[in-house]
Amino acid sequence: xxxxxxxxxxxxxxxxxxxxxxxxxxxxxxxxxxxxxxxxxxxxxxxxxxxxxxxxxxxxxxxxxxxxxxxxxxxxxxxxxxxxxxxxxxxxxxxxxxxxxxxxxxxxxxxxxxxxxxxxxxxxxxxxxxxxxxxxxxxxxxxxxxxxxxxxxxx
Numbered sequence: 001x002x003x004x005x006x007x008x009x010x011x012x013x014x015x016x017x018x019x020x021x022x023x024x025x026x027x028x029x030x031x032x033x034x035x036x037x038x039x040x041x042x043x044x045x046x047x048x049x050x051x052x053x054x055x056x057x058x059x060x061x062x063x064x065x066x067x068x069x070x071x072x073x074x075x076x077x078x079x080x081x082x083x084x085x086x087x088x089x090x091x092x093x094x095x096x097x098x099x100x101x102x103x104x105x106x107x108x109x110x111x112x113x114x115x116x117x118x119x120x121x122x123x124x125x126x127x128x129x130x131x132x133x134x135x136x137x138x139x140x141x142x143x144x145x146x147x148x149x150x151x152x153x154x155x
Contacts, residue, residue, distance in 0.1 A: 012052065012055065015052050015057075016061070016065055018048050019062060022044055023131070024069050027070045027073060027128070030119075030127065031077045031127070032081060032084060033115055042131075043142075045066075045135045046138040046143070049139045050139045050142070053145055066128075067132065070127075084116060085113055088109045089109075091105075
């Protein structure tokens with residue numbers, strides 16, 4: 001087999017591996033409600049997906065890799081959410097709610113805790129589906145992939 005074909009397969013496998021690590025990070029940022037990092041990760045993941053899909057990679061395999069990596073990292077991300085909630089609760093206990101700033105800070109912490117508690121209750125499959133949809137919609141729009149509408153859950 002010619003050397004350039006071996007390299008293409010290696011690049012493809014590297015991209016599939018990159019999809020796995022990017023998917024794990026996207027889930028992590030989404031679960032921690034870090035919108036800026038989540039958006040950047042979705043952009044990178046969309047770029048990697050577009051690269052693979054324009055080089056004849058099967059979309060089902062790309063989605064399978066994303067889902068597999070997110071499934072394997074879900075419990076670890078759930079622990080990170082719990083730790084973040086605990087940290088916010090500790091900060092809230094130390095905040096003097098009787099001052100203007102303290103009351104405002106306590107309110108912000110309460111909202112963050114509530115939002116994180118909500119993400120904990122979200123079904124893992126729903127969370128993963130929303131991430132995959134974000135990636136595919138972004139890739140389809142930014143890289144003009146013309147993906148089959150069956151793969152896109154456009155609102």
